[in-house]
Amino acid sequence: MKAAAFDYVKPKALLEALSLLSEAGEDARLIAGGQTLLATLNMRLSEPSILIDITDIAELKGISLNGDQLRIGALVTHTAIEDSELIAKHAPLLKAAAPHIAHRAIRNLGTWGGSLAYGDPAAEWPACSLTLNAIMIIHGPAGERRISAQDFFIDLYTTSLEPDEILVATEIPVASNDQVFYFHELARRHGDYAVAGLAAVAKKQGDSLSECAFTFFSVGATPVMATSAQNIVDGQKIDEALIAKAVAAARSEIEAIADITNSAEAKQHLIGVLLERGLKHLIS
């Protein structure tokens, strides 16, 4: 199939894009890397009357360090994150996650902001942004608003973005020296979407972990944090008994949802497998 006919504009500035978006209303669609949108257009799952190409907008570009915050522009590609020295130093979880996104050709075009705005529960960046306590910087007709990743992902492919808003960038607190990270996903083949995945961060002191964030993805309608498991682990000596307790808590607090190839039971099981591996890695 081919996409239905649409108009195409490529504004040079954020304000221009916002006014085009306001004028066109729900008939417009933003396009960034196009790695998700083009497929939905070609399958006619989406038939916008106008595409607003945001790839020339400077305000949406670049990775920078502002004090203790790492700012990642919405247009930063998956490859740029994978190759960035700032990311490797200040957000190593993202460096570890990037190679799991599709294949290099897709990572060269697909963007950080496009992935977050699309809100795919099987995607890596939404889970990482939740784990790292990211703040989404959004511009709309009323100016700028900021919202935490916790409040941004609402439901399946649904975020708190309004149709007349643009995700401009994300701020992430820089990693501290005592932070440890784990990212792993179980997929049939490298580059496939995960059957289940875990993005985890904690502070390590001796043989205990604190300030833990364990986010599972590809198990529910949104990325989901295992808060009971986090509380069980927090500040306690990690041993086999504690790991078993945390695994049981994570499996019972997250209600996995089946997808077209994997059952809810399989995903529920994999939540425990990932957490056990993750805790052993974090404490090693």
Ligand SMILES: Cc1cc2nc3c(=O)[nH]c(=O)nc-3n(C[C@H](O)[C@H](O)[C@H](O)COP(=O)(O)OP(=O)(O)OC[C@H]3O[C@@H](n4cnc5c(N)ncnc54)[C@H](O)[C@@H]3O)c2cc1C
């Ligand atoms: C074969 C294949 C395999 C893939 N595998 C994976 C994978 O394993 N993991 C994964 O995470 N992704 C995967 N993807 C998706 C890929 O990562 C996309 O690049 C990403 O999901 C969307 O980014 P994009 O820049 O291409 O967005 P686009 O396709 O341009 O846009 C996606 C949606 O976001 C909206 N949007 C884009 N930017 C903004 C913005 N700044 N503000 C508001 N709305 C915006 C668009 O209007 C559209 O609705 C895969 C894609 C393909 C084709």
